[in-house]
Each structure stands twice: as C-alpha cells, then as structure tokens.
Amino acid sequence: MRRAASFLALLLCLYWTGAQGESGGLTGNDITQTEVQSEILGVKSTSDQTNISPDIWAELKELRDMAIEHSVELRNSKSKMEKLEQENTAMQTRLTASENEVEELQRENTASENEVKELKNEVMKLKIENAVLKARMKTSEDVMEKLKMENTDLQSRVTASEDKSKVLEARMNASETEVEELKRQIADQPKVAFSLGLTDSGLIGPFDTDITLKFSKVFTNFGQVYSPITGHFTAPVRGAYYFSFNAADNRSNVWSAVNLYHNDKRVLWNDDYNYGTGDNRLSNSLVLQLEKGDVVYLVLPDGCSVYDNTYDHTNFNGFLLFPL
Structure with missing residues (x-):
C-alpha cells in the first residue's frame, strides 16, 4: 500500500508540475517541500492511508528533484528546439539564397559556355586566317626570294653597267679631250x-x-x-x-x-x-x-x-x- 501511495503521489506531482509548466504557473524552483507534503497529505486523506514511513519523504524529494531536472531539460530541449527551428529557418533562407546563387551561377555558366563557344569559333576563324596568312607569307617569301635574285642580277648588271659607264666616261673624256684638241687645232688653223x-x-x-x-x-x-x-x-x-x-x-x-x-x-x-x-x-x-x-x-x-x-x-x- 505504501508503494502504491508513493507512486500515486509521484504521478500527481508530475502531473501538477507539467500542468504548471505548460500554463506558465510555478516553476520547478517554486515548489517547496511543504506544498509537496500538503499534496501527499491530501493523498493520504483520500486514500485513507496512515502511518507512512519517514523515508518516503526522501524518495519524494528525490522524485521532485528528478521532476524538476526533467522539467528543466524539457525547457532546455524546447529552447534548443526553437533555436534549431531558427537555425533551420536561417539555413532554409541561406539555402534559398544559395539556390538563387546556383541559378545565377548556372545562368552565368550558360553565358560563359556561349562565350566559350564564341571564343572557340573565333579561335577556329583565327586559325583559318592564320593558315591563309601563312600561305600568303609563303607566297610573299617566294616573291621576296625571287626579287632578291632579280635584285642580285640587277646589281650585277648595274655593276657591269657602271663599269661600262666608267669605260664610256673615260672614252667620253678622251673624246672630249680630242674634240677640244680638234677645236683648238681648228681654231688655230687658218680659214681657207x-x-x-x-x-x-x-x-x-x-x-x-x-x-x-x-x-x-x-x-x-x-x-x-x-x-x-x-x-x-x-x-x-x-x-x-x-x-x-x-x-x-x-x-x-x-x-x-x-x-x-x-x-x-x-x-x-x-x-x-x-x-x-x-x-x-x-x-x-x-x-x-x-x-x-x-x-x-x-x-x-x-x-x-x-x-x-x-x-x-x-x-x-x-x-x-x-x-x-
């Protein structure tokens, strides 16, 4: 009987403590030994039990402490839960922002892929132009080589012409000298x-x-x-x-x-x-x-x-x- 009464009192205490915590009433720190004793005494009167052993108070105190501890843990759990909900909300917000960023990055990536494709096309076009330029450069080099050969031949001909010109100039000078001599002789000879x-x-x-x-x-x-x-x-x-x-x-x-x-x-x-x-x-x-x-x-x-x-x-x- 005594164990049944103790168990009943414990249940009442838990029920009352939980009710008070949910309704914003007394906290676990406000529960006093006298209130517990009064409730237990009430249980005693309703259950018509007497002669409860003194060590039940110790058990009730222990149970009360456990109830208080569980209540505190429950409140802490609620606080953690609220904090976790807030963190979850923040995470969802960040996740939404990250998704937006991801979408923006995807759009940028698409644009970058288009730019890369355009760059590839430009590179291909430049390669073609480079091949054309190389061909033209090769043709220009061939033309340049031909011009060099022609220039060398022309220089040789110019050198030969210069030599001939020097010979002709020498002969011309000699002829001019002869002409001058003839002029002098003609000037000196009588006019008959x-x-x-x-x-x-x-x-x-x-x-x-x-x-x-x-x-x-x-x-x-x-x-x-x-x-x-x-x-x-x-x-x-x-x-x-x-x-x-x-x-x-x-x-x-x-x-x-x-x-x-x-x-x-x-x-x-x-x-x-x-x-x-x-x-x-x-x-x-x-x-x-x-x-x-x-x-x-x-x-x-x-x-x-x-x-x-x-x-x-x-x-x-x-x-x-x-x-x-």
Whole structure:
C-alpha cells in the first residue's frame, strides 16, 4: 500500500508540475517541500492511508528533484528546439539564397559556355586566317626570294653597267679631250676657202696664146687666199687642198679646154669638141698637197674660149681640207 501511495503521489506531482509548466504557473524552483507534503497529505486523506514511513519523504524529494531536472531539460530541449527551428529557418533562407546563387551561377555558366563557344569559333576563324596568312607569307617569301635574285642580277648588271659607264666616261673624256684638241687645232688653223665666178661679159677668147683666167666675181674668199688681179690662189699653210672648176663655151664646131696649174706645172686639163649641138661644158676636181706659198690657177689655152654671164656658167672653187 505504501508503494502504491508513493507512486500515486509521484504521478500527481508530475502531473501538477507539467500542468504548471505548460500554463506558465510555478516553476520547478517554486515548489517547496511543504506544498509537496500538503499534496501527499491530501493523498493520504483520500486514500485513507496512515502511518507512512519517514523515508518516503526522501524518495519524494528525490522524485521532485528528478521532476524538476526533467522539467528543466524539457525547457532546455524546447529552447534548443526553437533555436534549431531558427537555425533551420536561417539555413532554409541561406539555402534559398544559395539556390538563387546556383541559378545565377548556372545562368552565368550558360553565358560563359556561349562565350566559350564564341571564343572557340573565333579561335577556329583565327586559325583559318592564320593558315591563309601563312600561305600568303609563303607566297610573299617566294616573291621576296625571287626579287632578291632579280635584285642580285640587277646589281650585277648595274655593276657591269657602271663599269661600262666608267669605260664610256673615260672614252667620253678622251673624246672630249680630242674634240677640244680638234677645236683648238681648228681654231688655230687658218680659214681657207674661196668660190668665184669668171665674168658677166659673155665670151672670153679665143686668144693666140695661153692666158691665166682671172675670176672677177668673188662670192667667198676666206683668208684672202685668191687674188682677182693675178688670178692665183696662194696656199697660206702646208696642207691638203681641194679644187674644182666648171667651164662653158657657146661656140660650135670648136675645141673647148681649161687647164689647172700647180705653180708652173699643169696637173689637170679638160678639153672637148663642140659639134654644134649646144653649149659645150667642162667640169673637174682634185686634191693637191701644197706647201706654204704654192700657187694654183686656171689657164685658157690658145685658140679656145669660155663663156660666162650672170648665171655663172664658168666658176672656180677651193678650200683647205687640213693642215699637214
């Protein structure tokens, strides 16, 4: 009976303690030994039990302490539970944020994958362009090598041309020197040339003796080498001279003749018979080597005649070719 009463009292204490804790009443620290004793006494009266052993109080105290301890642990558990719920809420919040971040990262990853794909396409395009550039570079190198070879050949040709140019320049300089020498010689040599007409009077001759023809019409007489008074050309320097003459005769059935003399020597003669077919004409030329002071002149033989008028049918010409 005593154990049953103790067990009943313990149950009442637990029930009351739990009720008070849930309703916000007394805490475990507010329960006193007197209240427990009063409840136990009440149990004693209701159960009509008497003579309870004194050691039950110790057991009740122990049970009370255990109840208080369990109550405190329960409150601590509730606090931990609330704290865990708060932490769980925070974790859910963080999880939601993490999911948002994950979604954002997924979007960024998708964008990055697109960028990577674009970069791959650009890399492929650059590779193609690089291959094209390499091909063009190879072509350029071939062209450059060809140009180098052509340049080398051109340089060789330029060098050869420069050598030829130097030779030509040397020859030109020599030629210029020769030209200058010739100019000097030409400048130093006398100016000798003459061109003459015989007369405007018509027929000259025939005579009973040879006569020297005196050309009175002077067209040119450089160096004053011909004398119309004597009819002689006098060489001013030793050299080679060119002489020519033309003569006309309008008589018929006669001999026409003109002779050219060097000093007292006849060196050229022309004659021809006119058979009455028109004017008879004579012409001839030669080159003579003359010493300074030598004379050259034309002679009309006896019995012959020449004709001249304003048309200069009969003329005498000469000039210095070069000094000797």
